[in-house]
Amino acid sequence: MAQAKPSTKTETYKNYIGGRWVKPASGQMLENRNPADTRELIGQFPASTDEDVQAAVAAAHEAFPKWKATPAPKRAEMLYKLGQILIDRKEQYSIEMTREMGKVLKEARGDVQEAIDMTFYAAGEGRRLHGYTTPSELQNKMAMCVRQPVGLCAMITPWNFPMAIPSWKMMPALVCGNTLVIKPAEDTPLSTINLVKAAEAAGIPPGVINVVTGLGEAAGAPLTTHRDVRLVSFTGSTETGRIVSTNAAQHGKLCSLEMGGKNVIMIMDDADLDLAAEGTVWGAFGTTGQRCTASSRIVVHKAVYKQFVEKLTEKTKALRVGNGLKKTVEVGPVINQAAVDKILGYIEIGKSHDGATLHLGGNRLTKGEHKHGFFIEPTIFTDVAPNMRIAQEEIFGPVLSIIPCNDLDEAIEIGNGVKYGLSSSIYTQDVNQAFTAMERMYTGIFYVNSATIGAEVHLPFGGTKATGNGHREGAMASSLDIFSEWKAIYVDYSGRLQKAQIDVFDNRQ
Numbered sequence: 001m002a003q004a005k006p007s008t009k010t011e012t013y014k015n016y017i018g019g020r021w022v023k024p025a026s027g028q029m030l031e032n033r034n035p036a037d038t039r040e041l042i043g044q045f046p047a048s049t050d051e052d053v054q055a056a057v058a059a060a061h062e063a064f065p066k067w068k069a070t071p072a073p074k075r076a077e078m079l080y081k082l083g084q085i086l087i088d089r090k091e092q093y094s095i096e097m098t099r100e101m102g103k104v105l106k107e108a109r110g111d112v113q114e115a116i117d118m119t120f121y122a123a124g125e126g127r128r129l130h131g132y133t134t135p136s137e138l139q140n141k142m143a144m145c146v147r148q149p150v151g152l153c154a155m156i157t158p159w160n161f162p163m164a165i166p167s168w169k170m171m172p173a174l175v176c177g178n179t180l181v182i183k184p185a186e187d188t189p190l191s192t193i194n195l196v197k198a199a200e201a202a203g204i205p206p207g208v209i210n211v212v213t214g215l216g217e218a219a220g221a222p223l224t225t226h227r228d229v230r231l232v233s234f235t236g237s238t239e240t241g242r243i244v245s246t247n248a249a250q251h252g253k254l255c256s257l258e259m260g261g262k263n264v265i266m267i268m269d270d271a272d273l274d275l276a277a278e279g280t281v282w283g284a285f286g287t288t289g290q291r292c293t294a295s296s297r298i299v300v301h302k303a304v305y306k307q308f309v310e311k312l313t314e315k316t317k318a319l320r321v322g323n324g325l326k327k328t329v330e331v332g333p334v335i336n337q338a339a340v341d342k343i344l345g346y347i348e349i350g351k352s353h354d355g356a357t358l359h360l361g362g363n364r365l366t367k368g369e370h371k372h373g374f375f376i377e378p379t380i381f382t383d384v385a386p387n388m389r390i391a392q393e394e395i396f397g398p399v400l401s402i403i404p405c406n407d408l409d410e411a412i413e414i415g416n417g418v419k420y421g422l423s424s425s426i427y428t429q430d431v432n433q434a435f436t437a438m439e440r441m442y443t444g445i446f447y448v449n450s451a452t453i454g455a456e457v458h459l460p461f462g463g464t465k466a467t468g469n470g471h472r473e474g475a476m477a478s479s480l481d482i483f484s485e486w487k488a489i490y491v492d493y494s495g496r497l498q499k500a501q502i503d504v505f506d507n508r509q
């Protein structure tokens with residue numbers, strides 16, 4: 001198939017504030033280019049600043065009382081409509097996502113599908129949002145709990161799942177009755193704008209959802225300190241997350257963080273090695289390794305090490321790297337030049353600082369169809385020691401470290417021996433080993449006989465240790481804990497003053 005032709009048309013996009021598409025106050029724009037072919041301009045997007053953030057927060061603040069007062073089932077009806085619109089526009093939005101982010105079209109479709117799933121799933125909550133009743137310790141008194149929205153939510157989202165991750169935050173926030181301002185990553189504003197266009201078409205009222213695009217410091221930071229923002233929900237690097245949570249703490253805000261990972265697959269000596277190799281290729285090189293759940297460490301039992309590496313090498317060599325719009329391509333580009341520099345920097349660290357064996361790949365691809373994009377070969381390091389930098393730090397690219405081990409205990413120790421705790425997995429046919437690992441891996445997600453990626457929206461998504469701050473997205477119970485607050489209600493119908501903890505109940509009466 002011919003290489004995708006660079007587009008000649010330049011679209012100019014706007015912020016969405018108070019139900020209107022508006023230019024940024026500064027008039028400054030940022031270019032968004034296709035990482036598979038940087039000659040192709042996706043569009044110009046607002047380089048928003050504090051002034052735009054102020055306007056967006058004001059709009060969300062104003063819209064809040066009415067949205068909160070809208071019955072939850074009615075809010076949910078709009079989400080059902082939004083889900084249907086996303087289904088109708090899925091192909092267009094997926095193609096646009098591949099062009100702006102680089103992930104192969106099949107995966108872009110998965111990303112949009114995840115947003116669809118999340119939207120319908122959250123919509124279902126409109127007729128639940130359950131609280132509970134509970135007995136009072138006093139007679140003629142009723143006690144219950146209801147959920148209330150937290151208020152105005154600020155959302156700062158990453159480029160690697162540019163529609164799915166915004167949907168994890170937006171949909172539960174909306175069904176709970178919150179209004180929001182979202183600042184998508186500067187590399188992928190279009191996919192979030194597309195999601196918001198669908199929300200606009202679904203009839204979500206002006207001001208309920210607002211978008212400001214631009215850079216983190218100029219457009220994201222002001223959201224983390226604004227007086228009227230009640231909650232900041234962030235997904236991105238651990239470094240930025242720390243800044244976000246410091247700001248949030250200093251300004252008395254609720255804060256939900258989803259950050260890095262250094263996820264491990266443990267392959268035992270009884271594993272189905274073909275399945276494990278196939279899973280490893282998907283976990284490590286799917287989305288070009290740019291998932292926080294990517295399988296970046298493989299701990300392999302020494303008894304099957306050689307055999308596994310052979311199988312993995314063969315499968316990895318067969319991967320086609322290129323423009324994700326081409327049907328045959330399995331691995332797209334990385335997101336931008338800074339990512340290329342970081343990933344190549346880590347490959348160098350692996351070789352010269354860590355002294356690991358560069359077994360496969362290790363280079364940027366610069367010729368032919370790769371000439372104008374950010375392409376890096378799927379890269380495998382072998383004989384990696386658990387404490388090497390390439391085995392400890394998040395690379396966020398197609399670089400895999402293979403670490404030998406002697407048994408399950410050692411695999412678990414290595415697996416848990418990093419600062420992150422997002423996802424982990426084991427390949428084994430032995431139910432005892434599987435359950436042992438399940439219990440002892442201190443991660444937020446665990447898989448048996450599959451890689452570390454592939455979370456479904458109705459289960460909790462998030463991690464332990466440096467990955468997060470205890471919150472989970474996805475799964476409704478945990479999402480509601482982020483986007484709603486409890487209100488405890490006591491109704492005394494005794495007609496007299498009753499004092500909890502003080503009045504003594506007399507059962508002879």
Ligand code: UN1
Nearest residue numbers: 161291292293453454455
């Ligand atoms: C991420 O890893 O950055 O679990 C998000 C998965 C996807 C979401 C990944 N559903 O692989």
